[in-house]
Amino acid sequence: MALTRDNWPDRAAVQASLAARFMLPPLPAPVQDWFAWCRRMGTQSLVLKEPGWREDSEGVLTGSGAVDVPSLMAEMEGYRFILNQKASTPEHLVWSDAVDAGQWQAHWVVLQNADGDPLIGDISQPEVPVLWDWHGSGRWSPQPLFPNLQMLMERIEVHAPPSLPSDDSPTVFRTVHLTDLGSEPLRVLTALKSHPHYRHLAGASLLKLKHQLPLKLLDDSVSLALKDDLVHRFEALGARVEVTERIHRRADGNAQHLAPSD
Structure with missing residues (x-):
């Protein structure tokens, strides 16, 4: 049976298949710290x-x-x-190794990524x-x-939206669908797989999103740059997005919520 949207392998199946098919070189101690x-x-x-x-990104x-x-x-998928989608079945996933084609190094591991741009650890060095x-x-x-993995862990921060300004200037909250x-x-x-809300989905679960529109890409965020990035990225793929705005304005010490605007 060929792979279809209804039987596409989930992350657990991908992990099991890769672990059965491939072996990584010995991992230095910092990788265990990363885990x-x-x-x-x-x-x-x-x-x-x-x-x-x-x-140019956040x-x-x-x-x-x-x-x-x-x-x-699985991060290296x-x-x-x-x-190989055509050669794979739900019971037997067929993989090619980019190392064999000279397109990847055996001592590179993908630690994280940002919209598909990988952070790579060189495990040939301690x-x-x-x-x-x-x-x-x-x-x-x-x-x-970075010269070492420890520095990466020190530089990564928990992503939180900026707090409301303390003065009387209005704040615009943006939602993108x-x-x-x-x-x-x-x-x-496929692009949605790099979105924090949907990165845990794979295979059939990801494909089912097409029947769950509209999908929220940004929820009540004050970040204009993040809104613009999402709009540009998905419109470039031919998708349609909708932006609504909620304006928070303080007047006489009270918060006013204005109607959303397109």
């Missing part, structure tokens, strides 16, 4: 703001975060491990230097970011 750190962070939204890394991390070796291997690269360029040529997937729905659904 423990990811467990502590849980499902919190995380952000990395670092000069020289994705300077740096919100969109990966799941690896807590053990199987989940670390689409980077090192490529699923301190695990951290590299990064843009995705979609056709080849991987990662650049150094994905209302139509456009003419290439699979591309849009």
